[in-house]
Amino acid sequence: MADVAVLPADPASAFKRAQQGKSYWRRVWERLRDDKVTLAVIGVLVMLLVMVVFAPWFTVHDPYTGSVLRRLKPVGTPGHWLGTDEVGRDLWARMVFGGRLSLLAGVVPVFLALLIGGFLGVAAGYAGGLVNSAIMRLTDVLYAFPSILLAIAITGILGSGLQNTILALTISFIPPIIRISESLTTQVRHLDFVEAARASGAGPLTIMRYHILNNVLGPILVYAASLISICIILAAGLSFLGLGVTPPSAEWGLMLNNLRQALWVSPLVAALPGVMIFITSMCFNLMSDGLRQAMDVRL
């Protein structure tokens, strides 16, 4: 859409046009630039991502080797500034490495669910009729279970482990994404500009590409971003219940579970993985709120 500027190539008009015509994403960025909270939150998430990807650079300790000599050291111990866990492993190292699995289990299921659920939902919304009924009734069946229960049931059947956690979470996030994308598509489909596109003789795929998707994808993406926070919590919850990743893997939910027994001995250390889960999910939530506002063209 950016190549609208093909008309007369005289400099004066080009200048005028440059002032007037800003692309949609440029406007989004301009609005985002003024939203300090969202910018800060995105900054935190970027830092988190960098920390997790380059985890070995951020810690001198190995997250898997412990020592009975230094079990449950408190926060602020020299050499272990966040203390150590119940088997004497450095907590900061485990937090940094644990972020890898936690973020993976938080982002990948939402991404997969976005692909599958988004496709099915948009298809159902655009096709209407029987296709819609078929997809939506199946969705209702999955919807009948709360997502955590569904995830527990699936991992319970398939067994624990990262892959099964991701699979279970993907399945439990598909229904809400189908719901959202179906209702958004249905709304857009009945607007006059879609009728007008049909009146100009466009086929369903062309209409989908030019008129439906660009109105629907933004809100779906924002919704999916808000799901990441829930997904991180669910993944942590599964690990906490012993259905997610297994020890000795470092994962925030699992760490919370293991440190639970030490809550009275060293409360601050035991709470730290929970703090990380809280910060991360909070940031994803705030980011999706900020994006929603920035992407609303009507504001």
Place this chain on the structure above:
Amino acid sequence: MSVAKDAALLVGAPRSNARGKLGRSTVDTGTGELVGQTRPLLAVENLTKHFALKGGLLNRTKAVVQAVDGVSFDVQTGETLGIVGESGCGKSTTARLLMHLIPPDIGSIVFDGLVVGAAEGGLSHRDLHRQMQMVFQESYASLNPRLPLAMSIAFGPLVHGLAKPAALKRAMKLLEAVGLDPMLFANRYPHELSGGQRQRINIARALALEPRIVILDEAVSALDKSVEAQVLNLLVDLKAQFDLTYVFISHDLNVVRYISDRVMVMYLGKVVEIGPVDHLYRDPQHPYTQALLSAMPSMDPRRRTLKSPLTGDPPNPISPPSGCRFRTRCPFAEAVCETASPALLAPPGEELRAVACHMRVPGSGHSRAATVVSA
């Protein structure tokens, strides 16, 4: 309708100037047969659309809304046919049926001699869309909020295979034609425009496929009066510039009078009267048209409306009254109106017009029809 005028009408008083500006090129819309010489650009025959209201456990049809019921009319090349009626009378459904946005139950549409959608020798719907375009009422909803305006206009030509630079060039020309500076508006988005500007974009979009006929479905109804006047003038200019034919749907009688050559009045999915605009406004023959016109506010305080025109709402189109659909609100309704549905026929001595009223058909059994005959 004053009593004096009513009486004059009933005894068939001579009406001067009965034949107005239009030449004799119209058809007898009652039978659909050509009376004049020229072939109509658009001939609609017995167009019918009933919407099934489904519901219940097994999704059975519970009721049928007779949105458009046996509508026939013609549009001559170069004229503007106004369609008026209360909301819910089937004006917009008619427009959507013409555009084939919804398929008709029965009825045929003949465009320039070619039957639309016919298997062979007809006009495909895709080709129809090149010839016939539509402007919608809601200027905002009818533009994609995520497309730059030039793309919205260029979309139709792109779909029909025009290369992108050529399509955008055409969009720029059309922006200029509808009075918007292409340099300022091409890359803007719909929410940055006023209602009048948006409706100009919609008009440009409708013209992008270089159609021969444009259906304007309440195209100016949502605009302020001053903007409405500007857009109406623009429509008149564009019509001359691009040799267009208009079907102008509105509930605003003044606007329809201003822009139309002929006017068709609809009531509950049926045509009650059709005729040249001068004749119809000066001497409405159907009681519904009379009521509509007397409901029109006068600009002259000395000629204020004293008699209350129609009262109540139109009946439910789910179960319209038997016989004449207007009989429940008609001051002249008699037994015959209940039993027989009046055909759309030319009243005696007026070939250009057609009225669906028993009072205008000699020997129909209506007591007032007899008066007309005897006179």
